[in-house]
Amino acid sequence: MTPQTGEPAGGGALDTLPAEHRGRLMALAHEAAFPSTTRIFEEGDEADRFWIIRSGTVALDVHVPGRGRTVVETIGRGALLGWSWLCPPRHWHLGAESRGPVLAWEFDAAAVRSLCAERPDLGLALVTVVAETIGDRLRATRTRLLDLYGPPGSPEGGAGP
Amino acid sequence: MTLAPLPYRVVDRRDETHDTVTLSLEPAGEALGPFAPGQFAMMYAFGVGEVPVSVSRIPDGQRLTHTVRAVGAVTRALWTLRTGAWVGMRGPFGTCWDLAAARGNDLLVIAGGIGIAPLRPAIDAVLAEPHGYGRLNVLAGARSPADLLYRNEFPTWERPFSTVTVDRPDDDWTGRVGVVTTLLGEAHFTPADTTALVCGPEVMMRATARDLIHRGVRPDRVQVSLERNMRCATGHCGHCQLGPLLLCRDGPVVGYDRAEPLLSVREL
Numbered sequence: 001m002t003p004q005t006g007e008p009a010g011g012g013a014l015d016t017l018p019a020e021h022r023g024r025l026m027a028l029a030h031e032a033a034f035p036s037t038t039r040i041f042e043e044g045d046e047a048d049r050f051w052i053i054r055s056g057t058v059a060l061d062v063h064v065p066g067r068g069r070t071v072v073e074t075i076g077r078g079a080l081l082g083w084s085w086l087c088p089p090r091h092w093h094l095g096a097e098s099r100g101p102v103l104a105w106e107f108d109a110a111a112v113r114s115l116c117a118e119r120p121d122l123g124l125a126l127v128t129v130v131a132e133t134i135g136d137r138l139r140a141t142r143t144r145l146l147d148l149y150g151p152p153g154s155p156e157g158g159a160g161p
Numbered sequence: 162m163t164l165a166p167l168p169y170r171v172v173d174r175r176d177e178t179h180d181t182v183t184l185s186l187e188p189a190g191e192a193l194g195p196f197a198p199g200q201f202a203m204m205y206a207f208g209v210g211e212v213p214v215s216v217s218r219i220p221d222g223q224r225l226t227h228t229v230r231a232v233g234a235v236t237r238a239l240w241t242l243r244t245g246a247w248v249g250m251r252g253p254f255g256t257c258w259d260l261a262a263a264r265g266n267d268l269l270v271i272a273g274g275i276g277i278a279p280l281r282p283a284i285d286a287v288l289a290e291p292h293g294y295g296r297l298n299v300l301a302g303a304r305s306p307a308d309l310l311y312r313n314e315f316p317t318w319e320r321p322f323s324t325v326t327v328d329r330p331d332d333d334w335t336g337r338v339g340v341v342t343t344l345l346g347e348a349h350f351t352p353a354d355t356t357a358l359v360c361g362p363e364v365m366m367r368a369t370a371r372d373l374i375h376r377g378v379r380p381d382r383v384q385v386s387l388e389r390n391m392r393c394a395t396g397h398c399g400h401c402q403l404g405p406l407l408l409c410r411d412g413p414v415v416g417y418d419r420a421e422p423l424l425s426v427r428e429l
Contacts, residue, residue, distance in 0.1 A: 057337065071330050073339045076347045099335065139368070140340040144328045148362035149274035149304035 012052040012105070013080040013129055021122045024115060025107070032106035034098040041082070043095045048109050050082035056102030060094045069095060073137070080133045085109035164395065166205045166249025167191055169225065171242050177310045181230040181275065182240050183217060186248060192223040193250055197257035198282035199386060199414045202227065203394050205249030206238035213254070213391040213409070214239075215279035225250065228278040228310065254394045256414045258283045258384060263356035266382070267295035269348060271369050273302045273341055273361020277310050279386055279413075280360050284318055291320070295355075298348040299323040302341030302365070306334045321349050341365065342372045352377030360386040367424055370417045383417035387424075 014022050032051060034040055041047070043063060057076045061069040072094065075081060081104065084092050090109075116123030173185035193202065196216045204227060205211040212235045218226035231240035242248060260283060268287060272280050287294050299318040303309045305327050315323050324344055326337035337344065341361075355378050359366050366385045373383050389401040389408045396410035404423040406412060 059338065068332075071334075071338050073343075074326070074337045075339075075343070076337075078346045140343060143340050143364065143368060146364060147304070147328070148365055149302070149308060149328065 012054070012078040013133055014052060015078075016129060017125050021119075021125050024119070024122060025112065025126070026105070028111050028115065029105040029107050032104045034102040034104070036098055036100045038098045038102075040096040040098060040102075041092045043092055045092050047082060047084035047090045047092050049106055050080065050085050050109060050112075051104040051106050053077055053079050053081055054103040054105060056104075057099040058102055059097050059099050061097065062094055069097075073140075074099065080130065083130050083134060085113075086127070086130055164251065166203070166211075166251050167193060169248050169250045171244050171246045171248065172224070174242065174244055177228060178308055180232075180240070181228060181310060182242075183226060183228045184239070184242060184248075185220075186225045186227070186250065188223050188250075189247075193225070193252050195219075196225070196253040196282075198260065198286055199258040199279055200253040200255050201279075201391075201394075201413065202250050202252030202254065203391075204229070204235075204239055205251070206235050206242075207247065207249060209238040210235040211249070211251075211392075212236055212239070213394060215386075215413070216253075217278040217281050218285065219282045228275065230275050251394065254409055256412055258358050258414055259356075259416075260286055262382070263358075264293055265295060266354050266356040267350035268297045269345075269350055269355060269357040269359075269373070269378075270297070270299045271341060271357060271359045271361075272300070273365040274304065274308070275310065276360035276362075276365075276386070277301050280358055281311060281314075283358055288318070288320070295351075296321055296349045297323075298350060300341050300344040300348060301325045302361070303327050305329045306331055306336075322347065340368070342369055345369075345372055345376065353379075356382045356384070358384050363388065363424065367421075370421065374417070380418040380421065381416045384414050385417055385420050386413045387415055387420060388413065 055077055057074050058081055059071045060073045061071045064070045168189040169186040170189060171184050172187045175183045177183055196219055201213045201215040203211050204214045214227045214229055217228035229236050229239045231237040270280050270284055287297055297320045324337060326339050326341055326344055330338050357373050357378055359369050370383045374380055387408050389403055391409045392398045392400040394409045396407045401408040
C-alpha cells in the first residue's frame with residue numbers, strides 16, 4: 001500500500017518536515033514487512049533504498065573476522081534506517097537485520113534523490129533530517145566511547161546509590 | 162534521625178552482578194526512621210569507613226535494603242559482608258523522588274548503570290498505586306548484559322513499556338544496543354504531562370534531560386539524582402556542595418531546572 005499524501009510516517013524521522021514535503025516523499029514510499037531475523041541489507045552492498053521503521057527493532061551489525069556479525073546498535077520505531085544512499089559511494093557501511101517482525105515505510109533512493117534535485121527546498125529539508133539523525137548517532141557513539149558505566153575510577157563519597 | 166550509627170545485621174545477601182550486591186538489613190535495637198524513595202543512608206563498614214547508599218527497596222517494617230557496588234575500600238568491605246554480619250547505619254538523609262508532583266502524569270523512569278537502584282523504590286511505589294499515575298515507562302542502560310541489575314524484575318515493570326539497552330552486547334544478547342536515550346522514541350508518554358525520574362552517570366543524565374526537554378517535558382518535571390562527595394550527610398561539612406546546594410540536604414534528588422545551570426559549570 002502506498003500511503004496517502006501527507007500521511008505521517010508513523011511518528012518517524014520525517015514527521016518534522018513540512019506537511020507538503022512529507023506528503024511528496026510519502027507518495028514515493030510503500031509498506032515493507034520483514035519477518036524476524038531477515039537480513040535487510042548487507043555491509044558493502046549498494047545502498048539503493050532506505051526505510052522509516054513503523055514497528056519493531058532492527059539491529060545494525062559489522063562483520064568481524066573470527067567473530068562473525070557483531071551488533072553495534074539497535075534502532076526502533078520512528079527511526080531512519082539507512083543514510084548511505086545519500087552520499088557516494090552509496091554502499092552500506094553496516095549490515096541490518098530485523099529482530100522480531102518489522103514494519104517499515106520503504107523508499108526508493110534514486111527516486112528520492114531525483115525529487116530532491118527537482119525540489120531543492122525539499123532536498124535541503126530532507127538532508128537536514130538525515131544530518132540530525134547522523135548527528136544523534138554520532139553523539140550516542142561518542143557517549144558510549146566514554147564507557148560511563150565502566151569500572152569507576154572516582155573515589156568513594158558520592159551520593160550513592 | 163540519629164547522628165550516631167545504629168547497628169544493623171545483614172539478614173539477606175543477593176549477588177546482583179560480579180561486583181554488586183543487595184543487602185537486606187534489620188536493626189539490632191533502635192531502628193532508623195522511615196525512608197522515602199530516593200533517600201539515602203550512610204552505611205558504616207566498621208573499621209573501614211562510611212559511604213552514602215540509597216535505599217534500593219523499602220520493605221514493610223524496619224528492614225532496609227541497599228544495593229552496593231564495590232568501587233573502593235568501603236564499598237568493597239560492604240560488598241563482602243555475609244549474612245549475620247554487622248553494619249552501622251545513619252539516616253534517612255536527603256530529598257526523595259517527588260512522586261506527589263508526578264501524580265496523574267505519565268512517568269519515565271530512566272536509569273544508567275547502578276542508577277536503577279535508587280529508582281526501584283519509586284517504581285515499587287507507582288506499581289502499588291496503579292491508578293495514581295499515567296503510563297509507566299522504565300528505560301535502563303547498562304554496560305553489558307552481565308552488568309544488568311534486577312534483570313528478573315523488568316518483565317514485571319512493563320506498564321506499558323520497560324526495556325533495557327546495553328553498550329557492549331555479548332553474542333547471546335538479543336535485546337537493545339545503544340545509549341538509553343535511543344529508547345525515548347519508543348516510550349509511551351505525552352511530554353506536556355510527563356514526569357521523568359533520572360539517575361545515572363552525570364553525562365548520561367545531562368544528555369537525557371536535554372533530550373526530554375527538547376521533546377517538550379518541563380525542566381522542573383525532570384528530576385535527577387546528583388552525586389557528590391558526601392561525608393557528614395547533615396549539611397554541615399560542605400563536602401557535597403554544588404553551588405548553592407548541599408546535596409546531602411538539598412539533594413540528591415533535584416529538579417533539572419535547578420540542576421542544569423549548576424551542571425554546566427566546570428569543576429563546580
